[in-house]
Amino acid sequence: MEYDIAIKNGNVFSGNEFLGKTNIYINNGRIIKVSKDELNARQEIDAKDMFVMPGLTDSHMHISGIKGGSLLKIMFEKPEYRALKATRWLEKLLRAGFTTVRDCGEPISISLKKAVNEGYIKGPKIIAAGKPISQTFGHGEFSHDIPLEFSISLGFSEICDGTEYCIHAARKVLRDGSDFIKIFATGGVLSQRDRPEMPQLSFEEIRAIVNEAEKAGTYVAAHVHGDKGGRIAIEAGIKTLEHGSMLKDDTLKLMKEKNVSLTPTLTIAEILYKYGKSIGVDEWGLEKVAEVRENLQRVIKKAKEFGITIITGTDMGFETGLEDYDIGKNWSEIVLLTEIGGLSNEEALRAATYNSATALGLNSGLIIESRDADIIIINGNPIENIRDISKVNHVIKGGKIEVLDSKIIR
Structure with missing residues (x-):
């Protein structure tokens, strides 16, 4: 043969x-x-x-095509132009050894996925969430000062309140071609007035979204910082938990029991903490990042101790121009899992390959x-x-x- x-x-x-x-x-x-x-x-x-x-997997990215740390730029740059710039990102990722990336919330990712699959552009395999799902006054609204109608019309997130509207939002993003559903289950750093510890979406709302995903043969990934919102999301049936910076031991044990993986996203925390001001991060992000970053080392250590599956994701969604952290240098997450997270080199490599593939249901890794x-x-x-x-x-x-x-x- x-x-x-x-x-x-x-x-x-x-x-x-x-x-x-x-x-x-x-x-x-x-x-x-x-x-x-x-x-x-x-x-x-x-x-x-x-x-x-x-090949390596970045299990949490946002292929936005923007440069600089202000996510408000997404609101004012045409998506067609951002998609053209993002094609360069994909080539950089492929050269860096990333054969799969999971986009955790960016509408243009679905079109980019199709273009890669059909051979029009070079890049990793893309697993695309498309639009993430957010509540009103949630992490899916970068600015809470602009009129809500403007946030909705910009179309970054599907904004929904109440079980019925969450079902509709879940069905809509699946209809648009999303491979899985991304939700915001707590506040975050780069959204304006919500706090990382604030729960977002109720158990009933998240359970309704999970049910729609499962009916379509897929799953829900949840943005989570705070412990209360994390516990609600885990009990409601999510499959992957993103960030997890404020989780307590009992919630981490529940993750292990429910077979929920953890994507710690150390890279974005380092970028925002060390370089946020110089790359144009909005003031509210600079104020919140320190408390999110400082607890991640403890969370990763406990996750390893409890046997939780740890996977690699940078949460990079913009070009930085930095020497150590930028698009195409997504291997930074693997390095940080050893230097900050306390994983051995082999454990960090496993997180970027076998663990990620297993958690995401891939036949690679x-x-x-x-x-x-x-x-x-x-x-x-x-x-x-x-x-x-x-x-x-x-x-x-x-x-x-x-x-x-x-x-x-x-």
């Missing part, structure tokens, strides 16, 4: 464990064989002295037979030095070589 692609002589991390020097054989977009045997292939990549692992051939090759060893995760030079997505020697294949 002749295979489509062979990756030979690499030091392989499967997504779960380090396999050592191993060969990988690919046909029709899938991994067919993982073996030390030397077999024939139409195209071979010699990965000698290099590190081979599953693991180098074993029958999985999708989303694979990256690194000129270094991130198990020994986690910052080597930035040294990706080959990317295979869906069994096709997309990046060779750090250059996108056109």
